Amino acid sequence: MNAPSPAIEVENLVAGYGNRRILHDVTLRVGSGEIMIIMGGSGSGKSTLLRNLLGLDRPSSGTIRLLGRDTGRLNAAERLELQRNIGVSFQGGALLSSLTVGENVALPLREHARLADETIGVMVRVKLEVVNLGGFEHMMPAQLSGGMVKRAALARALAMDPKLLFFDEPSAGLDPVVSSELDDLILKLRDALGMTVVVVTHELESAFKIADRITVLDHGKVLISGTVDDVRNADSERVQDLLHRRSRPVHLSADDYMRRLAGE
Amino acid sequence: MQQLASGIGRAATAVVEEVGYYVALIVESTFWLFFGMARGQPVRLAAIVAQMREAGVAAVPIVFMLSFAIGVMLAIQGIHTLRQYGAETQVVLGIALSVTREFGPLITGVLVAGRSGSALAARIGSMQVNQEIDALRVMGINPVRYLASPAVIALVVMMPLLTLFADLTALFGGAVFCSLELGMSQFAFWDEALSLITVDDVAQGLVKSVVFGLIVAVVGIANGFGVSGGAEGVGRATTRAVVLSISYLVLADMLFTYFLNR
Amino acid sequence: MSYKVTTDSGYAIVHLSGDIDLSCSPEARKLILERLAAGKHTLVDLSGVTYIDSSGIASLVEGYQTARKKNLQFGLIAVSEAAMSVLELARLDKVFPIHASVADRVK
Numbered sequence: 001m002n003a004p005s006p007a008i009e010v011e012n013l014v015a016g017y018g019n020r021r022i023l024h025d026v027t028l029r030v031g032s033g034e035i036m037i038i039m040g041g042s043g044s045g046k047s048t049l050l051r052n053l054l055g056l057d058r059p060s061s062g063t064i065r066l067l068g069r070d071t072g073r074l075n076a077a078e079r080l081e082l083q084r085n086i087g088v089s090f091q092g093g094a095l096l097s098s099l100t101v102g103e104n105v106a107l108p109l110r111e112h113a114r115l116a117d118e119t120i121g122v123m124v125r126v127k128l129e130v131v132n133l134g135g136f137e138h139m140m141p142a143q144l145s146g147g148m149v150k151r152a153a154l155a156r157a158l159a160m161d162p163k164l165l166f167f168d169e170p171s172a173g174l175d176p177v178v179s180s181e182l183d184d185l186i187l188k189l190r191d192a193l194g195m196t197v198v199v200v201t202h203e204l205e206s207a208f209k210i211a212d213r214i215t216v217l218d219h220g221k222v223l224i225s226g227t228v229d230d231v232r233n234a235d236s237e238r239v240q241d242l243l244h245r246r247s248r249p250v251h252l253s254a255d256d257y258m259r260r261l262a263g264e
Numbered sequence: 265m266q267q268l269a270s271g272i273g274r275a276a277t278a279v280v281e282e283v284g285y286y287v288a289l290i291v292e293s294t295f296w297l298f299f300g301m302a303r304g305q306p307v308r309l310a311a312i313v314a315q316m317r318e319a320g321v322a323a324v325p326i327v328f329m330l331s332f333a334i335g336v337m338l339a340i341q342g343i344h345t346l347r348q349y350g351a352e353t354q355v356v357l358g359i360a361l362s363v364t365r366e367f368g369p370l371i372t373g374v375l376v377a378g379r380s381g382s383a384l385a386a387r388i389g390s391m392q393v394n395q396e397i398d399a400l401r402v403m404g405i406n407p408v409r410y411l412a413s414p415a416v417i418a419l420v421v422m423m424p425l426l427t428l429f430a431d432l433t434a435l436f437g438g439a440v441f442c443s444l445e446l447g448m449s450q451f452a453f454w455d456e457a458l459s460l461i462t463v464d465d466v467a468q469g470l471v472k473s474v475v476f477g478l479i480v481a482v483v484g485i486a487n488g489f490g491v492s493g494g495a496e497g498v499g500r501a502t503t504r505a506v507v508l509s510i511s512y513l514v515l516a517d518m519l520f521t522y523f524l525n526r
Numbered sequence: 527m528s529y530k531v532t533t534d535s536g537y538a539i540v541h542l543s544g545d546i547d548l549s550c551s552p553e554a555r556k557l558i559l560e561r562l563a564a565g566k567h568t569l570v571d572l573s574g575v576t577y578i579d580s581s582g583i584a585s586l587v588e589g590y591q592t593a594r595k596k597n598l599q600f601g602l603i604a605v606s607e608a609a610m611s612v613l614e615l616a617r618l619d620k621v622f623p624i625h626a627s628v629a630d631r632v633k
Contacts, residue, residue, distance in 0.1 A: 083404035084404060092394055096391070096400075097391075108403045111305070156399075
């Protein structure tokens with residue numbers, strides 16, 4: 001994959017809520033067919049970055065290009081066309097609780113594609129088989145375990161065979177075996193379908209296993225963006241802190257501390 | 265004093281903002297109804313029917329019970345009051361007019377606000393909390409089109425139908441009590457009631473009920489979409505939706521009654 | 527997507543090539559189901575397929591299912607690498623009868 005054409009280009013993105021700025025000047029490229037992991041602790045701005053990439057929040061300034069389209073300059077029809085090529089698996093699954101698992105996976109197909117009902121049925125079952133949920137079509141989301149919900153959400157994200165897949169915290173709340181299975185699945189999907197995958201996570205192990213490249217965010221800035229080795233060998237102390245799960249050193253004078261405890 | 269003034273100012277701004285949001289929601293829901301098809305995002309008939317069943321058909325038993333009781337109550341009060349003038353038989357006029365012009369629409373509106381307004385706020389609110397709304401948006405499914413439009417249409421259609429049903433049931437309640445208390449035959453009651461009620465009386469009630477349907481739907485939906493702060497937020501929004509929609513309902517009723525009877 | 531239908535050794539052969547995605551898989555589905563409806567043993571040649579999405583795969587599954595109901599033969603011929611990886615992902619490579627060529631199949 002030499003110099004792949006970019007699937008995502010973010011330039012000088014500034015974003016936040018109200019007066020609070022969360023992302024400062026973020027620039028980021030994800031090549032087509034690449035698996036990019038966006039890492040960072042809580043409060044690093046990774047969720048805000050994801051929301052901006054998905055078009056759920058509007059940036060204050062800067063541009064976001066997905067699959068070559070500037071998301072700030074799309075009309076409704078163009079936006080819809082772009083959204084058909086993007087799949088998103090949310091952290092909590094976000095399956096519609098009033099629909100069965102199968103209906104959830106079928107939802108984007110029914111809404112956006114003109115296909116025979118039989119075809120949609122087969123497609124849904126194929127997707128569920130791909131994520132190892134064959135036979136769970138008629139269950140309600142509330143009846144599924146955490147890992148099953150994530151896989152069902154992935155099946156729904158894959159329903160339209162997207163070119164670009166976003167995955168928010170795939171391993172959060174899962175046991176190590178299940179989360180490792182999900183990692184394998186992400187790799188398989190990329191290899192078979194040539195998808196570009198963006199995974200937002202704070203799990204190091206999974207990040208190193210599946211990433212082509214890693215972007216580390218800290219306090220709303222890109223600390224480093226590079227290959228797995230680049231990140232491993234980074235000089236930055238903060239990156240190493242994150243990698244080795246070192247807590248941030250607390251610099252504190254005894255006097256200040258005493259005063260704080262005394263509530264002065 | 266200044267603090268009070270600025271407080272009132274802020275509250276007024278908030279109300280205007282909220283009402284503006286309601287109006288925007290009505291406009292957008294209507295937009296999808298008429299232009300959704302051309303945009304490749306039609307409002308699904310199945311979704312409208314499901315909402316109609318939930319908000320309308322399922323409310324029939326409780327509407328029946330309450331409006332029957334209202335009819336009986338009006339008869340008791342009417343007979344009690346009119347007896348002082350020896351004019352008990354005039355009770356039919358009182359029941360017929362107050363039911364069709366006021367009690368039918370109002371009791372139905374309050375009931376539907378309690379049942380469907382809260383249900384809408386709770387359903388959409390929990391979808392908001394679980395990121396289901398975000399999921400719809402990234403799938404290119406407009407949440408207003410998918411969730412709001414069917415509910416608005418369903419309530420605007422079902423509210424007048426339920427009101428008509430409530431009118432008839434309340435009159436039936438009145439008829440039952442009058443026949444027991446005054447020995448008036450059912451036939452005589454209905455004959456007199458129907459000759460007294462004008463098309464205008466019923467129409468006034470029905471026009472109001474359409475507006476009530478709109479209020480209940482929009483306030484419920486708006487509060488649902490506005491939820492933040494987890495399960496507790498959903499609970500707050502649900503309560504708020506019911507209290508607000510009943511308040512707006514009574515307010516709208518007063519305005520209507522004033523302007524329609526000048 | 528482009529297609530062509532030929533006949534060889536008693537089989538109707540549907541040659542599909544190019545990208546088979548949501549926009550054209552209904553057409554592919556129709557082609558396959560029509561042959562089967564006419565009572566023909568059917569093979570689908572995927573040698574020219576550069577991309578196939580799950581709606582395309584679903585059409586093949588429907589074809590196979592229909593063939594089995596009607597006691598007709600159905601199979602895939604000369605599956606391209608792109609199509610194979612998608613079949614493997616859905617674990618369908620073990621399900622469909624797959625052959626390198628029509629001659630191979632006839633043997």
